[in-house]
Amino acid sequence: MAIINDTTLRDGEQAPYVSFTLEEKLQIAQLLYEAGADELEVGIPAMGSKEQDELKEILQLKLPIQIMSWNRATMEDLEASINCGVRAVDLSVPISQILIDIKYKNNIDAMFKNLERVVSTAKKEGLFVCIGGEDASRADNELLKEIMSFGLSLGADRFRYCDTVGVLTPYKTYENISYLSGLNLLDIEMHTHNDFGMATANSIAGIEAGAKGANTTVIGLGERAGNASFEQVLMSLTHQFNENRIINSKKLKELVKKVSKAANRKICHNSPIIGKHIFSHESGIHVDGMIKSKNAYEAFDPKEVGLHRYFPIGKHSGSATLLYHLQAIGIEPSKQKIKALLPKVREIVTNRKKVLNPEELKELYLCS
Secondary structure, three states, rough: OOOEEEEEHHOOOOOOOOHHHHHHHHHHHHHHHHOOOOOOEEOHHHHHHHHHEEEEEEEOOOOOOEEEEEEEEEEEHHHHHHHOOOOOOEEEEEEEEEEEHHHHOHHHHHHHHHHHHHHHHHHHHEEEEEEEEOOHOOHHHHHHHHHHHHHHHHHOOEEEEEEEEOOOOHHHHHHHHHHHHHHOOOEEEEEEEEOOOOOHHHHHHHHHHHEEEEEHHHHHHOOOOEOHHHHHHHHHHHHHHHOOOOOOOHHHHHHHHHHHHHHOOOOOOOOOOOOOOOOOOHHHHHHHHHOOOOOOOOHHHHHHHHHOEEEEOOOOHHHHHHHHHHOOOOOOOHHHHHHHHHHHHHHHHHHOOEEOOOOHHHHHHOOO
């Protein structure tokens, strides 16, 4: 199975205007584990003593999954993580020419020497090491090959392929990751951003091309437009890749609600997987199909994500919807009366911009 390394408590909290309390972090970490995350990335120890103390508290939960910290590939950052007691680290290094020019003044040798020192020290400490390739999507593939080969020689365990500014397309992702995974060097982890709305798609394309897993955040939280969505990747791996994952719908719903509230981010009604209206069927053709077969117009059962199916009485409702609701309240309606009632229903809904409830429909029917 692919590995979901969730970074809600690191990259998610880096979203502008977002900050989590310790209590929120502990609750989110616990819920992420219970909802199906395989690993967690939970903070940046180099931020200071408060961040370090909170990371230690998360470790005290003793969750039976790998807990990782994020670090720049510097000795100072690594030492801060070691002092927290983490056993897995991401060591981020700029690898596009754009960022090498900015952060290393175009001195690639200095970047390699620094990476060697930090990775070697981390491995001597017995840590799981992921080399975070910052801006990998804008880097030269041959340089990526060199860095991955170098990391392998140092004992690194994984390479994080970062689409730092979200410029990839699924096709380009597949092409790049196919090449890199075909080298049989380090396992690849996808880290994608949503600047063009393709973060989840790019993560999935990377997994299809041979990546071993992906970073995610709950509700796609993260810098700028956010990251690949935890709930979307989880459900994609379960249904589109047929992975044998047990989804705790209650915990997933609780997790989404907790992160949304803690981040002060509302969830759109049509958000994939978790939007409250994505299992609402108004079109007459769709309702008729859904009444006959529950998988006619749904990719998965709403119960899997803690949601419910609705047939709102709206402008595009057909006879099947009216029949369904009237029968549900004990009326066996005349099909002729239902057909005659449809124009009135559509007029009311259009004028007031609000669907009818079953009691209003009942009153209309009895008065018609």
